[in-house]
Amino acid sequence: MIETINQSQETEFMEAFREFVKGPYGHMPTIGKLSNFLADQTTLRKMVEFLSLNPQGKQAFLDRPSLEKVDLQQLHQLPKHTLGHVYADHMLRNKLTPLSAEDMKTSSFNSFDSAMFLSSHVIESHDIWHIVIGCDIDEPGEVQVEAFASAQLHHDRMYLAMLAKNLLRTAMYEIELHEQIMDALTKGWTMGKRAKLLFGVKWNSLWETSLEEVRASFNILV
Amino acid sequence: MIETINQSQETEFMEAFREFVKGPYGHMPTIGKLSNFLADQTTLRKMVEFLSLNPQGKQAFLDRPSLEKVDLQQLHQLPKHTLGHVYADHMLRNKLTPLSAEDMKTSSFNSFDSAMFLSSHVIESHDIWHIVIGCDIDEPGEVQVEAFASAQLHHDRMYLAMLAKNLLRTAMYEIELHEQIMDALTKGWTMGKRAKLLFGVKWNSLWETSLEEVRASFNILV
Numbered sequence: 001m002i003e004t005i006n007q008s009q010e011t012e013f014m015e016a017f018r019e020f021v022k023g024p025y026g027h028m029p030t031i032g033k034l035s036n037f038l039a040d041q042t043t044l045r046k047m048v049e050f051l052s053l054n055p056q057g058k059q060a061f062l063d064r065p066s067l068e069k070v071d072l073q074q075l076h077q078l079p080k081h082t083l084g085h086v087y088a089d090h091m092l093r094n095k096l097t098p099l100s101a102e103d104m105k106t107s108s109f110n111s112f113d114s115a116m117f118l119s120s121h122v123i124e125s126h127d128i129w130h131i132v133i134g135c136d137i138d139e140p141g142e143v144q145v146e147a148f149a150s151a152q153l154h155h156d157r158m159y160l161a162m163l164a165k166n167l168l169r170t171a172m173y174e175i176e177l178h179e180q181i182m183d184a185l186t187k188g189w190t191m192g193k194r195a196k197l198l199f200g201v202k203w204n205s206l207w208e209t210s211l212e213e214v215r216a217s218f219n220i221l222v
Numbered sequence: 223m224i225e226t227i228n229q230s231q232e233t234e235f236m237e238a239f240r241e242f243v244k245g246p247y248g249h250m251p252t253i254g255k256l257s258n259f260l261a262d263q264t265t266l267r268k269m270v271e272f273l274s275l276n277p278q279g280k281q282a283f284l285d286r287p288s289l290e291k292v293d294l295q296q297l298h299q300l301p302k303h304t305l306g307h308v309y310a311d312h313m314l315r316n317k318l319t320p321l322s323a324e325d326m327k328t329s330s331f332n333s334f335d336s337a338m339f340l341s342s343h344v345i346e347s348h349d350i351w352h353i354v355i356g357c358d359i360d361e362p363g364e365v366q367v368e369a370f371a372s373a374q375l376h377h378d379r380m381y382l383a384m385l386a387k388n389l390l391r392t393a394m395y396e397i398e399l400h401e402q403i404m405d406a407l408t409k410g411w412t413m414g415k416r417a418k419l420l421f422g423v424k425w426n427s428l429w430e431t432s433l434e435e436v437r438a439s440f441n442i443l444v
Contacts, residue, residue, distance in 0.1 A: 014240045017390070022232070038393060150404060157393040160400060164390035171260060171382040172235070178382060182372060186408045 013037045020165050021172070025142055028099075031158070035119075038157035044115035046155040051118070051199055060200025064117045067124050067204055070098045075207055083214050084207030087131045094137055099123050121199070122153065128203050132214060133191065134222035139166065140180040144188035151192025152199060195220045235259050242387050243394070247364055250321075253380070257341075260379035266337035268377040273340070273421055282422025286339045289346050289426055292320045297429055305436050306429030309353045316359055321345050343421070344375065350425050354436060355413065356444035361388065362402040366410035373414025374421060417442045 016033045023030050051057035075088035091098065100123065126145070133148050135141035143166050150159040163185060170181050196218045206214055215222060238255045245252050273279035297310035313320065322345065348367070355370050357363035365388050372381040385407060392403050418440045428436055437444060 010244070013394070014236070014243070018236045021236070043397065147404070150400070155397055155400070157397050160389055160393035160397070160404075164386045164393060167382055167386035167389065168239070171379040171386060175265065175377055175379050175382070178372070178377070182369070182382075182411050186411050189404050189408050 009037060017161070017165065020161075021168055025139060031162075034161055035158055038161055039119065041115070043155060043157055044118060047153060048114045048118060050154040051197070054197050054200075056197055056200045060121070061114045061117060063202075065121070065200070065202040065204075067098065070204075072098070078208060081210045081212065082208050083128075083131065083203075083211050086211050087128055087207075090131055091127060096127060096137075099126055122149070125198070125201070125203060129198055131211065132198065132218065132220060133188070134215075134220075135184075135188075139170075139174075139177060140184035142166070143181050144184040144191075147185045147188030148192035148195075149188075151189050152195070152197060191220060231259060239383070239387065242383075243390055247361060253384075256383060257380050260383055261341065263337070265377060265379055266340060269375060270336045270340060272376040273419075276419050276422075278419055278422045282343070283336045283339060285424075287343070287422070287424040287426075289320065292426075294320070300430060303432045303434065304430050305350075305353065305425075305433050308433050309350055309429075312353055313349060318349060318359075321348055344371070347420070347423070347425060351420055353433065354420065354440065354442060355410070356437075356442075357406075357410075361392075361396075361399060362406035364388070365403050366406040366413075369407045369410030370414035370417075371410075373411050374417070374419060413442060 013034070016030065016037070020027075020030045020034060048061065052061060072088045072091050075084040076092060078085040078088075080086075090096075100120070129145055129149065130137065130141065133145055135144045143163065146159045146162045146166070150156060150163065153159065166181060167185075170177050198218060235256070238252065238259070242249075242252045242256060270283065274283060294310045294313050297306040298314060300307040300310075302308075312318075322342070351367055351371065352359065352363065355367055357366045365385065368381045368384045368388070372378060372385065375381065388403060389407075392399050420440060
């Protein structure tokens with residue numbers, strides 16, 4: 001058993017988890033706090049090792065692709081069936097700004113280079129994963145993306161804690177969402193296991209590709 | 223949104239949940255403590271309503287079948303392929319004693335009759351569900367039964383909280399079990415949705431039936 005949370009950290013962790021359960025969905029500072037415990041060096045190293053077994057993952061740790069500055073207005077001009085348009089439309093419609101690793105204060109960014117890339121790539125790709133997987137930003141949609149990510153990012157402890165949080169929230173406050181949440185979790189996990197790896201993709205080289213084609217290339221059936 | 227846990231209860235609940243995360247699997251007193259919050263009157267009433275939509279469920283609330291005293295040694299004498307033998311063998315091999323509602327101190331037993339029957343029937347059937355669903359008593363096995371139960375006992379908040387606890391435990395202490403746990407959760411949920419209702423079955427009328435036949439009659443493919 002890997003025990004990376006020791007007894008003295010446990011109290012602190014459960015306090016952060018409690019904030020997490022009560023706080024708004026996807027609240028970055030709280031996620032950052034938990035990741036101080038769960039995205040530790042050992043875990044990140046294991047994740048890097050696992051993802052490097054895949055040629056695309058291995059290449060990504062060498063190239064470290066980044067979205068750089070995303071111009072949503074410009075992407076929105078692309079034809080309607082493209083990944084870029086659908087992504088930009090989703091972001092603008094939901095008043096979202098592209099995430100960057102800086103939104104999340106975490107000790108893991110004092111980490112080794114590959115781990116730093118892993119964290120920032122996962123964060124900045126999150127909204128694109130929503131589009132590719134075909135998930136809304138409501139609670140079941142977030143759960144589906146989290147379960148998908150959990151299946152693909154082996155050894156990741158953060159997404160599993162987010163799923164735990166969402167099941168507990170549902171039990172405590174929103175039992176009427178129970179079936180939707182569990183269906184979404186099951187679907188995300190199953191899709192994530194069947195799909196090709198989304199980690200390490202140079203998303204900005206795919207803006208002009210049709211979303212349908214992108215999904216097919218990753219073996220994703222929405 | 224049904225908010226049955228109010229702000230002043232939240233602290234107490236999270237304290238109980240924390241004990242639950244740290245405690246041994248299936249520890250009855252902790253489960254009882256959490257059920258004081260999650261198996262409240264409103265929830266139990268909704269569960270009874272939902273289960274009564276099914277003719278077998280409806281009948282069960284009238285007949286209130288009970289296992290009574292289970293003689294494991296006697297059941298163990300039945301032919302090897304029977305439900306009774308497999309169940310008794312499982313209990314004896316794992317040094318388990320049949321559960322009864324009295325093992326779990328909870329306020330819900332001061333509750334209305336149907337709710338009282340619901341709780342005690344679910345508790346005393348738990349080990350039999352393990353056999354019928356084909357789950358071991360290791361962590362993935364428990365998770366599969368919990369997800370199955372969550373699918374069948376609509377509106378239940380306890381099993382969902384147990385799943386949340388198990389995902390969080392895995393994230394905190396046992397990330398190496400991650401894939402097994404999530405596979406078990408997905409399998410249990412899917413099986414539970416597809417299977418006929420296990421709630422309300424008079425299990426002691428089926429001891430002599432072959433396990434294979436029992437499973438087939440509930441549309442359970444192990």
